Each structure stands twice: as C-alpha cells, then as structure tokens.
Amino acid sequence: MKPKFKNAIKAIFFATAIFAQVKCSSSNDAVENPPPVVPPVVVKNDVDFWLTKGDQTALLTKQTGALGFGTTVNSYPNIEVNASQKYQTVDGFGYTLTGGSADVINQLNATKKAALLQELFGSSATSIGISYIRISIGASDLHSTTFTYDDISTGNTDLDLTKFNLDGDKNGVIALLKEILAINPKILIVATPWTAPLWMKTENSFKGGRLDTKYYDVYAKYFVKYIQQMKTEGITIDAITPQNEPLNPYNTPSMEMSALEQANFIKNNLGPAFKAANLATKIITYDHNCDVPDYPKTILADAAANPFVDGSAFHLYAGDISALSDVYNAYPTKNIYFTEQWTSSTGSFDGDLKWHLKNVVIGSMRNWSRNALEWNLANNANYGPHTNGGCSECKGALTVTSTDNFQRNVAYYIIAHASKFVPAGSIRIDSNINGNLQNVAFITPSGSKVLIVENDGSSNVAFNIKFDGKWVTTSLDAGAVGTYTWK
The missing domain is CATH 3.20.20.80 (Glycosidases)
Structure with missing residues (x-):
C-alpha cells in the first residue's frame, strides 16, 4: 500500500475514534446532568363569566380572563352565595x-x-x-x-x-x-x-x-x-x-x-x-x-x-x-x-x-x-x-x-x-344584595351555580363572589350585567 493511502486511512480511523469518544462523553453527560424541567404555567379558572355593557361594547360576551376561587382576603364588597338556602323552582x-x-x-x-x-x-x-x-x-x-x-x-x-x-x-x-x-x-x-x-x-x-x-x-x-x-x-x-x-x-x-x-x-x-x-x-x-x-x-x-x-x-x-x-x-x-x-x-x-x-x-x-x-x-x-x-x-x-x-x-x-x-327546574338559592350590586343566584339541575349581577350604580365596582368559604374577585362597569357560572 502506498504511503499516502496508509496516511489517509490512519486519519479516517483517528477521526472516527475521536467522534465516538465525544458522542459517548456527551451521552454520559446527558444522563448524569439532565436539564431542569420547567412546568407549564397553569392558569386557574373556576368561574365562567358572560358580560353585557350598556354601551354595547360587550353583548353577552364570554370573558377570557381567568377567575379562580381563593382565600386571600381583600376589602372589596362580597356577594355571598349560599346553596343550602333554597327558594322557588324556576x-x-x-x-x-x-x-x-x-x-x-x-x-x-x-x-x-x-x-x-x-x-x-x-x-x-x-x-x-x-x-x-x-x-x-x-x-x-x-x-x-x-x-x-x-x-x-x-x-x-x-x-x-x-x-x-x-x-x-x-x-x-x-x-x-x-x-x-x-x-x-x-x-x-x-x-x-x-x-x-x-x-x-x-x-x-x-x-x-x-x-x-x-x-x-x-x-x-x-x-x-x-x-x-x-x-x-x-x-x-x-x-x-x-x-x-x-x-x-x-x-x-x-x-x-x-x-x-x-x-x-x-x-x-x-x-x-x-x-x-x-x-x-x-x-x-x-x-x-x-x-x-x-x-x-x-x-x-x-x-x-x-x-x-x-x-x-x-x-x-x-x-x-x-x-x-x-x-x-x-x-x-x-x-x-x-x-x-x-x-x-x-x-x-x-x-x-x-x-x-x-x-x-x-x-x-x-x-x-x-x-x-x-x-x-x-x-x-x-x-x-x-x-x-x-x-x-x-x-x-x-x-x-x-x-x-x-x-x-x-x-x-x-x-x-x-x-x-x-x-x-333550577332552584333559586340565597345571595345578599350589597350596595348597588343587584343580583340573584340559582343552582341548576346539573348542580352548577349561576349568579346574575347588575351594577345599578354610576361607577365601576370591584367585588367578590363568596362561595363555600372561598371567593373570587371580579368587577362590573356602571350599568353592566354579568352572568357567572361555576361547578
């Protein structure tokens, strides 16, 4: 075999060996030091909310913002819904x-x-x-x-x-x-x-x-x-x-x-x-x-x-x-x-x-x-x-x-x-009137809760919907109507 062919074969063999070592080393590193797993961001949504505004910019429009029940206390007025107190059938x-x-x-x-x-x-x-x-x-x-x-x-x-x-x-x-x-x-x-x-x-x-x-x-x-x-x-x-x-x-x-x-x-x-x-x-x-x-x-x-x-x-x-x-x-x-x-x-x-x-x-x-x-x-x-x-x-x-x-x-x-x-077949359940927040609540035959709220005042009001020891915070513009539903 001519010297130049021998040298070429040696070079190829050497490169292959180096590549195998690098690959092996990288594989071992991946097993021993895995990258951190970042969990997906989960936005909690317990309450669905449909809105109509007096200026017609929202007309029975389902809102996309997440409304999740929690226990953090705030100073907003509460509408407390009590499903154990029942009234007439609808x-x-x-x-x-x-x-x-x-x-x-x-x-x-x-x-x-x-x-x-x-x-x-x-x-x-x-x-x-x-x-x-x-x-x-x-x-x-x-x-x-x-x-x-x-x-x-x-x-x-x-x-x-x-x-x-x-x-x-x-x-x-x-x-x-x-x-x-x-x-x-x-x-x-x-x-x-x-x-x-x-x-x-x-x-x-x-x-x-x-x-x-x-x-x-x-x-x-x-x-x-x-x-x-x-x-x-x-x-x-x-x-x-x-x-x-x-x-x-x-x-x-x-x-x-x-x-x-x-x-x-x-x-x-x-x-x-x-x-x-x-x-x-x-x-x-x-x-x-x-x-x-x-x-x-x-x-x-x-x-x-x-x-x-x-x-x-x-x-x-x-x-x-x-x-x-x-x-x-x-x-x-x-x-x-x-x-x-x-x-x-x-x-x-x-x-x-x-x-x-x-x-x-x-x-x-x-x-x-x-x-x-x-x-x-x-x-x-x-x-x-x-x-x-x-x-x-x-x-x-x-x-x-x-x-x-x-x-x-x-x-x-x-x-x-x-x-x-x-x-x-739904049944009206208890809810309190708080200020200008006119409202009525129901439990449906499937067990869902429904709260209809009308802001009868002249300015936007932030408020809590309180249910079963937890509450969710929302708001309504003056004259707006919201229907809130949750399981």
Whole structure:
C-alpha cells in the first residue's frame, strides 16, 4: 500500500475514534446532568363569566380572563352565595309569541329562520335556551287584525261553540309553535285572552266592555275547547290566565274584569269546567300590574275559588316588584309568575338593560316568581304588526328587517342573561344584595351555580363572589350585567 493511502486511512480511523469518544462523553453527560424541567404555567379558572355593557361594547360576551376561587382576603364588597338556602323552582324565561312576532319570523327565508329558531330555543353553546312562551287566545294588540276564535255576525250567538276555530292563528302562531316544539318539546306555554268573543260581551266592541254574566258558562267552555283543540295540534297549554290586564279597558283588543268577577268566573264556571274535562292546565289569576296586589288576594281569599287557582301573574307598568312577595307571603302555597314587560322604541339600550335586569329578571326572581317574561318576541322596522289601537311603540327582542336579516335588541340580552344559564327546574338559592350590586343566584339541575349581577350604580365596582368559604374577585362597569357560572 502506498504511503499516502496508509496516511489517509490512519486519519479516517483517528477521526472516527475521536467522534465516538465525544458522542459517548456527551451521552454520559446527558444522563448524569439532565436539564431542569420547567412546568407549564397553569392558569386557574373556576368561574365562567358572560358580560353585557350598556354601551354595547360587550353583548353577552364570554370573558377570557381567568377567575379562580381563593382565600386571600381583600376589602372589596362580597356577594355571598349560599346553596343550602333554597327558594322557588324556576319554570323558565322567555317572551310573548304574538301574532305579529310569528308573522315577521315566518317571513325570514328558510335557512335564516331555522338558524334563528335554533339560536332562540335550542340548547347548543350558541343558543340562548328560551324555556317559556306566552301566547294570546285570539288576537292580542300585536296581531295585525282583531279576532277571536268564535266570531259571528252581530246579533247572533253560538252557545254550543259550533263556529269555534283556530283559523286566525293557524298559519302564524300555531305553525311557528310547532317548529319551536320540534326544537324544545318541553317548553312551557301560558295562554291568555285579550277579549272574549264580542257576542259574549256587554258591549259589541273589541275595546273595553265586560263579560256578560249570562255567558260565563259558555266562556268557560270556550277555554276548554281552546285547550283541547291546541292539544289536537300537538300543543300543550301548561297554564291560562282568564284575562290579560283585566283593569285596562283602553287597549285594542281589551276587556275589563274585576277581582270579584274573576273570582266568580273561576269558582262557578272555569274551575268546574276544567275539572269536568279532566284538564291539567293551570289557572293563574290577575295578569296585571304590581300596584293592585289586592286583586289576586281577593280571589285567593275566596274559599271556593282558591282551590282552582295555581297562582298569580304580574306586570310592572305600575307599582313595585315587591308586590309579588306581598301576595306570596299572604298565600305561600300559591305560585307567583311574571308574565309581561315591554321595552319601548323611545327607550335606550343602557337604561332598559339596567331597569329590566334589576326589576324583571332579578327583582321578580327575588320576589318568588317562577318565570320572567319580556313582552314581544319580534317586530318589523315600524314596530308592527299591531292592531288599529294596539301598541305602536312596543319594541321586540328582535327586529326583522328583511327576509335575510334581523337585529337583536335589548330585550334579547335581558332574557338571554338568564335563559341561557338557568334552565327549567333550577332552584333559586340565597345571595345578599350589597350596595348597588343587584343580583340573584340559582343552582341548576346539573348542580352548577349561576349568579346574575347588575351594577345599578354610576361607577365601576370591584367585588367578590363568596362561595363555600372561598371567593373570587371580579368587577362590573356602571350599568353592566354579568352572568357567572361555576361547578
């Protein structure tokens, strides 16, 4: 072998040996001196938080900041939630599905309508979970026309109700209800008339007048027939009230009914008719403002009417929300409901958000209500449809502007802050009011805790949510609403 080849082979062998030694040495070093392991940073999050602000910069927006329970003491005010102190069971949150609501929602194209109904009544992460609906028996003032389910020519009567039919709502409210029930078959429905058929009234007018005493019995059968025919349509009516706003004769349609008249109607006609027909539908009295709590108390004080009555329903266009507790404390075995409150076209988002959360959602629930309903679900850009003489300023939770577009209004967020997180069967639990931090708390059927807080003050407030000996610190801007949930 030539010398130059020998030298080359030696060089290669030497380099290989050096490389093997270096590799071995590095391997031994790695085993003997491993690099330090840096643990991942874990951000503790015990509480989820959804926020709506009066300036609309947050609209039921889930917040990304971590909220973890701890034991570090601070000087912020506490909202203490006590799950061991339980109050009433919740039936649900929602709106009135008026004829006008059905008309405008049914005008949406099929794709947009299907998506909207899933958003409103579904149970997915993007739905708001409406669980309670109010409907009218015949036309309300937010139908496009006035009608009842037994309209006949002036001067005639229909004592056997042979002319009774649901035609006025077949293609509107009833058709839409069937689509809603396909999404949520457990949704509860309360129904109420704005007026009796004109031939049963003391005045032949849709506006005002009273139920003629000689037609009390046939009017009770009218309710029975309505419930039975709705059942034939696949729609179960959970409850009725005998009359919407019985002390308001100025709407179109409307009908007056005093407390004594309603007590007599319930005990002598409506209650016995339901019993004879073996109906499970509840009878809820009053359905009007908080300024006359003596109205439902008069009916509940009637020993013959009382057994037929499930409870009392309220609105808050007058009076104070504490009237619900007034009636509950007098008759604690009877249920309380909150069935209507409108937002106006002349109102403001921030003002309505504050007032309605404080009174309708938080206020009604803290005063024993089993539900909380805003008024109209949807309208068009002109705040219609409505009857001639019906509400022309009532603003729906939704405004449908075309076949392909709708906007969410303040009433949408008012209800969604509860309906999305507090399903039917939840129970209100104890929480304290601290300063301007209006709030109400619940435990859901799955065991989750829910706290709804509205900052009713004029400045940002930092505060603690205290639960089970620990607390988490958060804050809300003036007029803002937060829904907090934890396991």
